[in-house]
Amino acid sequence: MLIALSVKNKIGFIDGSIAQPDSSDPVLLNSWHRNNNIVISWILNSVSKEISASIIFAESAALIWLDLKDRFQQSNGPRIFQLRRELINLAQEQLSVSHYFTKLKGLWDELSNFRPNCTCGKCTCGGVKELTAHHQMEYVMAFLMGLNDTYAQIRGQLLLLDPLPPINKVFSLISQEERQRTIGPQSTNNSQTMAFAVKGDSKRKNVATTAMKQSRGSRRDNNNRPFCTECHIHGHTVDTCYKIHGYPPGYQRAKSIE
Incomplete structure (x- = not known):
């Protein structure tokens, strides 16, 4: 209420510094009554109905303010x-x-x-x-x-x-520390994720490269080995193929899977 009254330049009507003028100046007296009634209406609208009923017949805003202060001001x-x-x-x-x-x-x-x-x-x-x-x-x-x-x-x-x-500088420094901690773990996690991704890509590339080398080596080895045109198997030629010339004594054939 004090803030609102000070904005309207009406503090003098509640602290008694703007006293009621005498009747020798009717214009000034009417102006005082008008402003005094405005302050009274503001006070009445700011308190409960039970309290307003007990102060509505006061002659001035200063008397109302003093009455409320004596009754409700706490230590x-x-x-x-x-x-x-x-x-x-x-x-x-x-x-x-x-x-x-x-x-x-x-x-x-x-x-x-x-x-x-x-x-x-x-x-x-x-x-x-x-x-x-x-x-x-x-x-x-x-x-x-x-x-x-x-x-x-x-x-x-x-x-x-x-x-x-100063307190504002201390608060600013602590707030910066708080924001830095919020950013720090996230960047660390991102760096670890990128490191794992790069490591995974390198591992996959190494595996793929090894497989390609093995495949190429297998093809080169097969190209250097003899090939049978009868059974289409590497390791012997048609001149020594068992299917044509017969199997040696005691040779055990692999069981066929039915």
Whole structure:
């Protein structure tokens, strides 16, 4: 609601800085009533019907805002305790680096709103700058502590730096490491697949080459051996063919397969 009112330049109607003018200037008074009623209508539309029934008769938006603040504003202690406990228990686990950092940033930014800040602009000792640097160092530490142990190497390298890089730079480096790990195994598998393919092709080529050489050698050997024109078998000629001249005593013929 504060963001919406600030955009419309109506914060002064709820914090009382734009007070109701006197009746001496009717034009200004009418303008104030018109803007005050606009803010009241926005507030009524933003709360439940049960709450709006209890504030509808208020005279100004400032009174309505003060009433709601007194009734519903909670103390900061329980919320700070809850935020710190969530930060301590937050870990990456199965989350991606981006998702883990987003959750951490939401908790850290909300917790930072409860920290007191020096806004006077008159500090000359440099203490505010040192406090801001220490706050950022704690931010980086909280992020690195919640990372998985698989990032132990790059986490150790970052902790050796003095001073530590800003949180956005640390997040960028960890994200690059995560993307590099996603790309690395895939390229390795592709290289192994290509190596196996080349090795398989070479093996098949060697087998084919060996078979061709054996076939050529067999043909050359058969061409050099004698050939019988009667039984069409290599190893003898027609002059010594058993089928023509008879088998020697004690020769055992091979049994024919029926």
